[in-house]
Amino acid sequence: MVNIRIDGRDIAVNEGTTILEAAKQNGIIIPSLCYLKGVNDIGACRVCVVEIEGNEKLLASCNTVVEEGMVIRTNSERVRSARRINTQLMLSKHDCNCPTCVRSENCSLQTLASDLNILEQPYEVKLKRNRWDKTLPLISDTSKCIKCMRCVKVCEDIQTMNVWELGGTGTRTEVRVRGGAALDNVNCTYCGQCVTRCPVGSLRERDDTELLFEAIADPDKIVVVQVAPAVRAAWGDGLGLAPEKATVKRMAAALRALGVDYVFDTNFAADLTIMEEGSELIERLKDNGGKGKMPMFTSCCPGWVRFLKLEYPELVENLSTAKSPQQMFGAVTKTYFAEKIGADPKNIFCASIMPCIAKKYECAVPEVNSSGAGPDVDAVLTTREVDRMIKASHINVKALEEQEFDSPLGTGTGAAVIFGATGGVMEAALRSVYYLVTGKNPDADVFGFIRGCDGRREGRLDINGMDISVAAASGLGNARKLIEDIKSGRVHYDFVEIMACPGGCSGGGGQPICDGCELAGERGSRLYDLDKSAKIRFSHENPDIQKLYSEYLEKPLSHKAHLLLHTEQKSWSL
Amino acid sequence: MSRLKFQTAELAWKTMDEICGDIMRRITASPRGNCPAEVTAAFLRLCVAQSCGKCVPCRIGLSELANILDAILEGRATLEDLALFEETAHAIKDSADCAIGFEAARLALDGLAAFRDDYLSHIEKGCCAANFDSIPCVALCPAHVDVPGYIALIGAGRYADAVRLIRKDNPFPSVCGLICEHPCESHCRRGIVDDAINIRGLKRFAIDNAGSVPAPKCADATGKTVAVVGGGPAGLTAAYFLRLMGHEVTVYEKMTKLGGMLRYGIPPYRLPNEYLDADIDVILSTGVKVKTGVNIGTDISFEELRRQYDSVYISIGAHEHKRLGIDGEEGRGVMSAVELLRGIGDGHKPDFRGKSVVVIGGGNVAMDATRTSMRLGAKKVTCVYRRRQIDMTALPDEIEGAIAEGCEIMQLMAPVRIERDEEENVTALIVQPQVIGEHERGRATPRNADKPEARIPCDMVIMAIGQEVDSAHFAAEGIPVKWEMLETDNMARIPEKPGAFAGGDCVFGPATVIRAIEAGKVAAANIDSYFGMNTEITADVEIPPASYFFKPACGRANMRERAADERKNDFKLMELGLSEEEAKQECSRCLRCDHYGCGSIKGGRQVKW
Numbered sequence A: 001m002v003n004i005r006i007d008g009r010d011i012a013v014n015e016g017t018t019i020l021e022a023a024k025q026n027g028i029i030i031p032s033l034c035y036l037k038g039v040n041d042i043g044a045c046r047v048c049v050v051e052i053e054g055n056e057k058l059l060a061s062c063n064t065v066v067e068e069g070m071v072i073r074t075n076s077e078r079v080r081s082a083r084r085i086n087t088q089l090m091l092s093k094h095d096c097n098c099p100t101c102v103r104s105e106n107c108s109l110q111t112l113a114s115d116l117n118i119l120e121q122p123y124e125v126k127l128k129r130n131r132w133d134k135t136l137p138l139i140s141d142t143s144k145c146i147k148c149m150r151c152v153k154v155c156e157d158i159q160t161m162n163v164w165e166l167g168g169t170g171t172r173t174e175v176r177v178r179g180g181a182a183l184d185n186v187n188c189t190y191c192g193q194c195v196t197r198c199p200v201g202s203l204r205e206r207d208d209t210e211l212l213f214e215a216i217a218d219p220d221k222i223v224v225v226q227v228a229p230a231v232r233a234a235w236g237d238g239l240g241l242a243p244e245k246a247t248v249k250r251m252a253a254a255l256r257a258l259g260v261d262y263v264f265d266t267n268f269a270a271d272l273t274i275m276e277e278g279s280e281l282i283e284r285l286k287d288n289g290g291k292g293k294m295p296m297f298t299s300c301c302p303g304w305v306r307f308l309k310l311e312y313p314e315l316v317e318n319l320s321t322a323k324s325p326q327q328m329f330g331a332v333t334k335t336y337f338a339e340k341i342g343a344d345p346k347n348i349f350c351a352s353i354m355p356c357i358a359k360k361y362e363c364a365v366p367e368v369n370s371s372g373a374g375p376d377v378d379a380v381l382t383t384r385e386v387d388r389m390i391k392a393s394h395i396n397v398k399a400l401e402e403q404e405f406d407s408p409l410g411t412g413t414g415a416a417v418i419f420g421a422t423g424g425v426m427e428a429a430l431r432s433v434y435y436l437v438t439g440k441n442p443d444a445d446v447f448g449f450i451r452g453c454d455g456r457r458e459g460r461l462d463i464n465g466m467d468i469s470v471a472a473a474s475g476l477g478n479a480r481k482l483i484e485d486i487k488s489g490r491v492h493y494d495f496v497e498i499m500a501c502p503g504g505c506s507g508g509g510g511q512p513i514c515d516g517c518e519l520a521g522e523r524g525s526r527l528y529d530l531d532k533s534a535k536i537r538f539s540h541e542n543p544d545i546q547k548l549y550s551e552y553l554e555k556p557l558s559h560k561a562h563l564l565l566h567t568e569q570k571s572w573s574l
Numbered sequence B: 001m002s003r004l005k006f007q008t009a010e011l012a013w014k015t016m017d018e019i020c021g022d023i024m025r026r027i028t029a030s031p032r033g034n035c036p037a038e039v040t041a042a043f044l045r046l047c048v049a050q051s052c053g054k055c056v057p058c059r060i061g062l063s064e065l066a067n068i069l070d071a072i073l074e075g076r077a078t079l080e081d082l083a084l085f086e087e088t089a090h091a092i093k094d095s096a097d098c099a100i101g102f103e104a105a106r107l108a109l110d111g112l113a114a115f116r117d118d119y120l121s122h123i124e125k126g127c128c129a130a131n132f133d134s135i136p137c138v139a140l141c142p143a144h145v146d147v148p149g150y151i152a153l154i155g156a157g158r159y160a161d162a163v164r165l166i167r168k169d170n171p172f173p174s175v176c177g178l179i180c181e182h183p184c185e186s187h188c189r190r191g192i193v194d195d196a197i198n199i200r201g202l203k204r205f206a207i208d209n210a211g212s213v214p215a216p217k218c219a220d221a222t223g224k225t226v227a228v229v230g231g232g233p234a235g236l237t238a239a240y241f242l243r244l245m246g247h248e249v250t251v252y253e254k255m256t257k258l259g260g261m262l263r264y265g266i267p268p269y270r271l272p273n274e275y276l277d278a279d280i281d282v283i284l285s286t287g288v289k290v291k292t293g294v295n296i297g298t299d300i301s302f303e304e305l306r307r308q309y310d311s312v313y314i315s316i317g318a319h320e321h322k323r324l325g326i327d328g329e330e331g332r333g334v335m336s337a338v339e340l341l342r343g344i345g346d347g348h349k350p351d352f353r354g355k356s357v358v359v360i361g362g363g364n365v366a367m368d369a370t371r372t373s374m375r376l377g378a379k380k381v382t383c384v385y386r387r388r389q390i391d392m393t394a395l396p397d398e399i400e401g402a403i404a405e406g407c408e409i410m411q412l413m414a415p416v417r418i419e420r421d422e423e424e425n426v427t428a429l430i431v432q433p434q435v436i437g438e439h440e441r442g443r444a445t446p447r448n449a450d451k452p453e454a455r456i457p458c459d460m461v462i463m464a465i466g467q468e469v470d471s472a473h474f475a476a477e478g479i480p481v482k483w484e485m486l487e488t489d490n491m492a493r494i495p496e497k498p499g500a501f502a503g504g505d506c507v508f509g510p511a512t513v514i515r516a517i518e519a520g521k522v523a524a525a526n527i528d529s530y531f532g533m534n535t536e537i538t539a540d541v542e543i544p545p546a547s548y549f550f551k552p553a554c555g556r557a558n559m560r561e562r563a564a565d566e567r568k569n570d571f572k573l574m575e576l577g578l579s580e581e582e583a584k585q586e587c588s589r590c591l592r593c594d595h596y597g598c599g600s601i602k603g604g605r606q607v608k609w
Helices: A019-025 A077-091 A108-115 A150-158 A193-197 A209-217 A229-233 A235-239 A248-258 A266-286 A302-311 A313-318 A325-341 A358-362 A383-392 A414-420 A424-438 A476-488 A520-532 A543-553 A559-565 B011-028 B036-050 B056-073 B079-095 B099-125 B136-140 B147-155 B159-167 B173-179 B199-210 B233-244 B273-284 B302-308 B337-345 B364-375 B396-404 B472-476 B513-530 B580-589
Strands: A002-006 A009-013 A049-052 A071-073 A138-140 A164-167 A174-177 A203-205 A222-227 A262-265 A348-354 A379-382 A456-463 A466-474 A495-499 B225-229 B248-253 B289-292 B311-314 B334-336 B356-360 B380-384 B408-410 B413-420 B426-440 B443-448 B454-457 B460-463 B500-502
Touching: A002 A019, A009 A019, A049 A077, A077 A108, A150 A164, A150 A193, A150 A476, A193 A203, A209 A222, A209 A348, A209 A379, A209 A383, A222 A248, A222 A266, A222 A325, A229 A248, A229 A266, A229 A383, A229 A414, A229 A520, A235 A383, A248 A262, A248 A383, A262 A266, A266 A325, A266 A414, A266 A424, A266 A543, A266 A559, A302 A313, A302 A358, A302 A476, A302 A495, A325 A348, A325 A358, A325 A543, A325 A559, A348 A383, A358 A379, A379 A383, A414 A424, A414 A520, A424 A456, A424 A466, A424 A495, A456 A476, A466 A476, A476 A495, A543 A559, B036 B056, B036 B099, B056 B079, B056 B099, B079 B099, B136 B147, B147 B159, B147 B199, B147 B580, B159 B173, B159 B199, B173 B199, B173 B273, B173 B513, B199 B580, B225 B233, B225 B302, B233 B248, B233 B273, B233 B513, B302 B311, B311 B513, B334 B337, B337 B364, B337 B460, B356 B364, B364 B380, B364 B396, B364 B460, B396 B408, B413 B454, B426 B460, B500 B513
Parallel strands: A002 A071, A222 A262, A222 A348, A348 A379, A466 A495, B225 B248, B225 B311, B248 B289, B311 B500, B334 B460, B356 B380, B356 B460, B380 B408
Antiparallel strands: A002 A009, A049 A071, A138 A203, A164 A174, A456 A466, B413 B426, B426 B443, B426 B454
């Protein structure tokens, strides 16, 4: 233990602790801005500076480790003045048009300026705006960028994609796409991890809320919305709704209040994915890969699919040919469902609410739209966007009574809901693969070894003599390590699940942002709770899925299923 | 009524002079990789501040140049603006009345010529190609040794760990502690505060206090074999790292002992054998096989080696001396510095007692020959150089040391012929006095003065005017050679000879030991890659966290030498290391650029390669 004194209080903390963490552990608040625990501790904003007795200079508390006998003042006049001036300097290079900013009221710079009681801005305001293609799923606005470098670090260290870099020098330093290229010319996967780490409104998703508003307002359109599993674990966070209030049924009510005609559940399509992907896995296992290669990779995460196609194009045939649940849902909506309600699929507007930015890219890939009635999914909105729509419509969610999803595409199982957590697709698939091979259900929790937010989990199982090695990883850095291990022969698997975002979709780049919090684990555990309490926990037992096959698709991997639910991964435009 | 007055030093002037001095130090310590357009704009504004404002081109033109650069930097400029910049600069250069204007414009044009691509990148892509070196000392060390890391370890008293960390990139810590030319110090950020850290001094302190530090374990044997031709610093560095990677290495050395120019070119008063052998012993302890007394070309051919080994690395150095081509060069008493120092390396110390020696040359080898001659008992040693003393390429400390030992530097004297008696014994060097003249390729060049030839009586003439590579055999075997030097790509690969690599002086020409080490390190990495492997070299040493205590301006502790009239009589190490007190103070001056500044963004260190 190291003994220090902070603001007159004697404190003992573990060796190697930073001053900022030592203060936090003892209830002393040191404001910070660029610091992000475990990701970024570069001391760039100089807001967390503190005074250390005997030292001429103020020091950043985020990256200064405590030393025995240190006497620290966190709020002396020198500290207060430096902190205040540094914040004012940042404000002079930040577009402070807060009312029109997507992060207003959820902006760390705004909070800091307000906390510091900054009422005037003495410096000349000079903003630098970047040129940006606003049709891309991810938008960068450098006039708001405070050069905290969190996006650079998260992309480099956690996702290993190096999309962002610090360019230029001096006052003209800017965070830009690597080499000054356009975002769609570097290998960006649109995972959006940079967006959720941005403390201000410099990075955001493309706002597609107007597309849905207009469709709702169009009397000729039948508006169908699907809600992804992970959205239900987080949508309340953006509206200040407590988790126990923010149920998925209340969200269904909110969507109806917005004017949506049919509120469906991506869980339905997740169950359908399990039927197709699980059956494909069994075929590949029997046929040593069959047409595809082994190990088989899951294909539901578009960030991961983009990653593989951009970075390891030689492994594309390892991807399952099954479309993602979102796209399966779109295809079924514009065929089966349209027939069922006797509507022209061209009049159906199919929107999805996703925890994800890459889904905006996915829905626009021509090769993954096969219903023949325009795009299968017309618009993708992130959880944050749907929260903004609810706010913009002044819907009092707290007062809404819970409502059920519509039928038939609104039914999902516990197996489907865990798609939103890393390892969930694998677990759901194994539950049904076990059934498809043995004819009996396993204990629903028997594959729990694949759960958790560790970089990689793996296991080996024997299903009726069928030996299967599986692994699940989340975060692209972990994915890269896993791929390299597979390529070098250090590991061998038959089935691998990968999610681009750490923790899976619950930590998705489209989820509500709480600066400084890593909520993937907590949100994921809400999904596991939903699975635990679900009446049906096996995809193959979803009655509406059974009905879909008997009425329309025949059986998994049938000709029609191939047409609607599978894709030629190699042919995708990137 | 008085007409004249004394100039008194006003406080404002004094302060301004001090500020200018600080600016000079700051510019010296500039990180490499700044945006050239930004630096030029700032420089032009400084020039405007110097302008008296009389003449149009300087008063208005320089500001306008800076304004155009601002537009370029802010992405507002077009190619026409760049053309205007160039035209304007030419006009200022041509028409400004005094140097404040025309020299400013010349520098702007020089910058434009060198960095046009960067300017275009700003205009066309709105983006700067600049890329800061995050840690100046590490970036400037050719072997990229983790300097802040080992300084922190020395500060913590962990000398053996410091040596381990150095060896991750450089297996010659003892040698470099004594004779490295320390390019790491040239842009040290501490220079902004007071003066560069004495990095080499600290390295020497570490090796003097670390005791014996064994080499790390080698990786599992790969079964791959490498022949290294030449056991100098480049070859031994490659051998060391290749062994650590698990490959089998055999070093072929022409001489009887390993070390190359370190043993046969650097006199022992600068690098005693025990220091060199300490490094070589650790290198050999990894299991390097050695065959001395083998000459590639006569004993075994290069192609034969290629057949016998999976890879061959050529690092034969540059051991042939250049000739001046003057009359009398064949006379008795004329020798090359290379021959003299090679003999010393083998323990042969010729007797120069009572002799007058003239050394021709101005580089470090000339200083080595000069000071060696002194130690061999010469009555008088004169170093003759064609240019001025200030133009000598030898380190200033070496020149001053030689002068202190009683050698004379005769500047601006060009050798004409060597005078001999009837028995061909040297009697004098005839020289033509020179006048320093105009700059050619950035360097003041001498020409014959309007003075008669002079005669410097002497018994011996030692030529130290450069070395060449003996590359005839390798050229005959089809390796491309230019000016006797072997040609490779920048990954040390010899074109069209798969598996064959070369590096060190035989590729660069005579250079420093640290560049040879760089060559060996690059070759080891690329030979490993050539084998299809990616064996990583690490140090596994934990670096102490950066101290939070900023030490205000403080003098740099320099090394001293033993008293001149004592050291000039022997070949014992002449340089005195730092005391513990001095070393600790030097460590505390380090600004820890691995932690502070952009080191924290770009990562403080490369823990493996």
